[in-house]
Amino acid sequence: MRILAIETSCDETAIALIEAKGTDLMLKKPISYKILKEEVASQIASHAPFGGVVPNIAKREHQENLPILYRKMFGGGALEKKAWAKIDYIAVTAGPGLEPALWTGIVFAKELAKKWKKPLIGANHLEGHLYSFLLPKTKKLKKNKGLFPAIALIVSGGHTILLKVDNLKAWKKLGETVDDAAGEAYDKVARLLGLPYPGGPVIQKLADEGNPLAINFPRPMLHHKNYNFSFSGLKTSVLYFVRDNPEVKPADVAASFVAAATEVLVKKTMRAVSEFKAKTILLSGGVAANKHLRDNLLSSASKAKVNFYVAEQKYNTDNAAMIGAAAYINLLRKKKFKLIAKGNLGI
Ligand code: KG4
């Protein structure tokens, strides 16, 4: 099945043409995706001066970028017609995200659906992240004795969620952040160190040159019995520390912050793995691009003898291929999302 997927929930305008195969939601037999074409336009440069994403700028840029990316992907005339003859569905992110941004994708997708007479399906951005481990180049999911139950950690700019996943259509939320998301903490710490938005990649780079043991930042909620997270206090500790200790190297601050944020994420995930006797860890979302987090979870997973799956880096941050992946699974699980922008859609 071929799906053209569109993602405009935040600051990446993305479209992808994917081919999907497989039907087993327990994954005893693989579900696999081939990414035939993809185009992305990042708006990072437009939002960077404001230190975060500005909804109306995002909306305007999505409106400008979508037709450009579409033309890049399809060309025009006979080529475009030929490509559409093989497409079965159009998929678009319905939420969560910035509503003005989401609407641009939905309106564009509706126009395409009308013009080419194709069915249009909505997808949940968070489910896109969750399923991103199925995208290509991830360690192949071979025939296996069972991957479930799995513990999924979704860590992005807007969310930090821990799920117990029983199969690709059934899961339970174990916990989530009670204040800032992990990615938001990276972005805020970058800002207070005078670094550009988005904070994740620059903090990671700076942290590589620092000492993670230099400063003992708090590990919020590490010892709480529940699976919730909190990152706002950690960010405030970094703020006060930097204000009171201007002589300390920013690289040490960055490395110590990364160590604190990662330790909480990894330890809580591993506690859930042990409590629920999980066979697999699924890591996703923009912060999953963080090398320190990936390496730490991988080594904890191998010590605990559980599988560890994470998509290749470019499919951790927002992309359209994961929206196509989620839309395909929606079809398998007969799940329908309303084609209206829902900023606070949950998982
Ligand atoms: O999933 P995503 O692209 O967008 C949302 O759905 O929010 O996540 C973006 C977040 C940003 O906060 C960004 O700073 C963070 O992911 N991020 C990282 C890294 N790359 C992106 N955080 C830590 N380390 C990274 N390498």
Ligand code: ZN
């Ligand atoms: Zn995202």
